[in-house]
Amino acid sequence: MPTLHPPALVAQYRATGAWTDDTVDSLFRARVAETPDRIAVVDPPNKPALTGGEPQRWTWRELDAAVDRLAAALVTRGVGHQDVVAVQLPNSVDLVQAVLAVSRIGAVLTPFPVQFRERELAHMCQVTEATVFITCQQVNNRPLAEVASQISAQVPSLRRVLVLRGDGPAGPSAPSRQQLQQYLAGLRTDPNDCFSICWTSGTEAPPKGVPRSHYDWMAIARVCRESARLTADDIVLSPFPMVNMAGFGGLMLPWLMSGCTLVQHHPFELEIFLDQLQSERATYTIIAPALMARLMDSEETLRNTDLSSLRLIGSGSAPLTAETVAAWEKETGAGVVNFFGSNEGTCLVSTPEQIPDPYERSVRFPRSGVAGTSLDGSMELRLRDRDTGEILSAPGAEGELELRGPTLFAHYLAGTSESYIDADGWFRTGDLFRIEGEHGQYLAYVDRVKDIIIRGGINIAPAELEAMLAAHPSVADVAVIGVHDDEMGERTCAVVVPTPGTTPTLKDLVDFLRRKKISSYKLPERLRIVDSLPRLPSGKLLKRQLQVQPESARA
Structure with missing residues (x-):
């Protein structure tokens, strides 16, 4: 595989110091040379x-x-x-x-x-x-x-x-x-060599391969390490699988940069996770917003768990709520770092130092390019109106987030997806944000343009399931959507128009998909039977209209 980024881009980011010789x-x-006898991984x-x-x-x-x-x-x-x-x-x-x-x-x-x-x-x-x-x-x-x-x-x-x-x-x-x-x-070894190919689910199936070099991984890790203020004295508890952005960029590579101790956790089990927090005296971890909210709702769990070693936690994979962040910081004394990231290189971070108010920090990110708001000044962000193509700058404007900079991947793996990077190096993220703040210094997440379902921090592509479910003899039309769930963030719901004279059940659909040997976490956990799906004359499905209706059946 050839080196990933073009020579001109390498020269540009090396000149700014954003890319270095590190691999x-x-x-x-x-780290081995510095502290060979210190505990590295648990x-x-x-x-x-x-x-x-x-x-x-x-x-x-x-x-x-x-x-x-x-x-x-x-x-x-x-x-x-x-x-x-x-x-x-x-x-x-x-x-x-x-x-x-x-x-x-x-x-x-x-x-x-x-x-x-x-x-x-x-x-x-x-x-x-x-x-x-x-x-x-x-x-x-x-x-x-x-x-x-x-x-x-x-x-x-x-x-x-x-x-x-x-x-x-x-x-x-x-x-x-x-x-x-x-x-x-x-x-x-060249830092521009490909280090990893991770996988991300988009609205199309199958998943997209995302090749990444040492250069762009290190740029991400540097932001995440600085956000968490990690040093060699920290103990990091890692509950996110080391297979993508959160596991590598948020935890493993910052561990390597700082030389601290990495404590592994898998699969996620709350009781074991809390025991590790206490017994290992973890100082930093990353958890999903749903888990943070669940802990805040359990006074008994908080009362019986010693969280005094924690000084910071990161959270991402789904939007945070202001009440949860404020309650967490008040009850535990540990600050919350709000992350918004993707395998492709979106790396928005909101820290207590940047935005002290927990209510603002839960929904706002510093807008790179506005003085004094960015951890990494080399990252460029902009919003584009999806209808007119206009680049937006006024407070209150909403548009699709585009970015370019040293954290951005080079391209998708050949044969797995079309390119979303234009000739000038801007990547279309598919995420809607709004410009906020008196000087337009913040970005606030609005919604996903894409239809990705995020279940427990793992992406699920509805189109993949829709294509398979459409082959079921009892399914005349189908849409797959995510429905809110306090524990997992979202769960997968199949919205089905049955063929005449049939009444498909959730078990029927799940058994059908199991025979296709897909991963169990992708299987629908809800079923809604409808007479028709809302579509435009062009045939485009209006999924937002489905989101407001309650599901009629559960797993």
């Missing part, structure tokens, strides 16, 4: 039930040895510079080991959520031409290694499946170490 592996090596306590291995606590030195062992295993199996390595592991020391090993040899990481199943995995491995698949034997009794082996038989490029067994941080054998050292001696 993921160079950051890691610097497993979730439920790892025995999750994957069967024992929980580990690795120092930077031990993590380095484990990374070398896996890197040597990859090299001896023929994996080299810019080869694509697929990884499907839960948040654990093993996942950190895999990410860093792939980076060490200059290969390309494509990480998958553990919820992904055969349909998604086979497609993504095929599109990326992945050469090796790293996984574990099982997660919660789901046979990940067996599924990976089945996929390798379908994808010609997949040569190997490596199963991590949690057998400790010992380094490679002498012959393997020698081969690795010879390989590394000839390796030249």
Whole structure:
């Protein structure tokens, strides 16, 4: 895979200092050299039930040895510079080991959520031409290694499946170490090399591949680290899967930049999460707004949980409410950082220092380009009227957010989506914002232009489900929408016009989709039966009209 960004752009951002020589592996090596015997990464306590291995606590030195062992295993199996390595592991020391090993040899990481199943995995491995698949034997009794082996038989490029067994941080054998050292001696990693291909669901299906270089990942991580004010003394609790923006840009790379301790959590279980906050004395974490609201509603939980170590939390994946932010800060004393991000590089941040008032901070972000409002002055933002194409600047104006800057990705993976970046480098985000503040110094989120459903922080593309449900014999017409849910943020609702003489049930539709082997988190959890769907004469569906109607059936 060629380097991602054009030379002129590299020269521009290197000149401003937004892009540097840092790579993921160079950051890691610097941390190992600084504090080799300090605890670097900690497993979730439920790892025995999750994957069967024992929980580990690795120092930077031990993590380095484990990374070398896996890197040597990859090299001896023929994996080299810019080869694509697929990884499907839960948040654990093993996942950190895999990410860093792939980076060490200059290969390309494509990480998958553990919820992904055969349909998604086979497609993504095929599109990326992945050469090796790293996984574990099982997660919660789901046979990940067996599924990976089945996929390798379908994808010609997949040569190997490596199963991590949690057998400790010992380094490679002498012959393997020698081969690795010879390989590394000839390796030249460019910060403009592709480091990862993450996946994002848009309004179209299948998912879009988002290649990212070290350059743009580091720009994102720098903003997130500065927002959280992370130092080597911090303890970061990571409940977001390390597969996309929140996991990498918000947590893992800021951990590498600061040299603090990373405590892994997976899958999300509130009781375990709160126990980790207390027992590990976590100082920073990122949680979904729905969880923050849930904790504020539970006086008993707050009363019985020691949150005194927390100094800041980040929140994103869905809009915050002013009441929740204000209540959280009053009850816990921990400030809230409001994030709005995407795999493509949208990186809006609102911190207590920038906007002290929690009510304003819950809905407003500094508008980059207006003096004194941006953490990263090199990021450019603008709003465009979707009807007229006019660039908006007056307070009160609403338009689609466009951006360009050092956090922005270069392009989608070939064959996965059309480009949304114009000739001048502006990316159309598909998100509606409003300009606010006396001097137009803030942006306030309004709504999504796209139809993405965000369930528990994971994106679901309605179009993918609509296309499959349309093939059900009892479905004459269908729309898939998100409905508000206090726990998950949104849940998926299928709005169905039945074929004459039929009465489809939620179970019918779910069973039909299960036979197509899609991930369970995408399955509809609500069903609404209607006589017709609201459409324009052109046939375009008016989904906003569906949002105001209550669903008629639940899972």
